[in-house]
Amino acid sequence: MHMLRDSCSVFISLVAKMDTQVVGHILFTPVCLRLKEGNEINGMGLGPLAVLPEFQNKGIGSALCQEGLRRLASDGYPFVIVLGHPS
Numbered sequence: 001m002h003m004l005r006d007s008c009s010v011f012i013s014l015v016a017k018m019d020t021q022v023v024g025h026i027l028f029t030p031v032c033l034r035l036k037e038g039n040e041i042n043g044m045g046l047g048p049l050a051v052l053p054e055f056q057n058k059g060i061g062s063a064l065c066q067e068g069l070r071r072l073a074s075d076g077y078p079f080v081i082v083l084g085h086p087s
């Protein structure tokens with residue numbers, strides 16, 4: 001994750017906090033889609049996303065996703081992709 005963040009000039013990194021404790025994190029970094037016609041579209045990739053086990057299933061992961069997507073839409077990004085294990 002540090003390598004990903006260090007290699008990107010633009011990224012969105014959000015944390016969820018309970019009092020002073022960080023309990024969740026989400027990272028969005030740039031992705032470029034190259035179309036058949038040769039055009040390129042710039043969007044963002046979501047990941048990693050993680051919530052501490054004892055705070056899971058309380059809506060924190062969803063809230064991090066929604067806030068990140070809200071900010072990306074407001075910044076004009078046309079798409080977000082998710083890479084990861086299918087399960």
Ligand SMILES: CC(C)(COP(=O)(O)OP(=O)(O)OC[C@H]1O[C@@H](n2cnc3c(N)ncnc32)[C@H](O)[C@@H]1OP(=O)(O)O)[C@@H](O)C(=O)NCCC(=O)NCCS
Binds near residue numbers: 052058059084
């Ligand atoms: C995935 C994760 C971030 C979800 O965070 P969370 O705060 O528990 O999520 P929420 O409470 O907002 O939402 C829970 C919902 O996500 C679903 N969910 C949890 N893990 C999931 C997974 N790996 N795949 C699909 N759905 C998942 C739950 O079934 C639940 O669905 P429901 O609302 O329909 O019942 C958290 O379980 C986690 O940190 N897991 C370990 C790390 C991980 O697998 N990260 C994703 C890949 S980078």
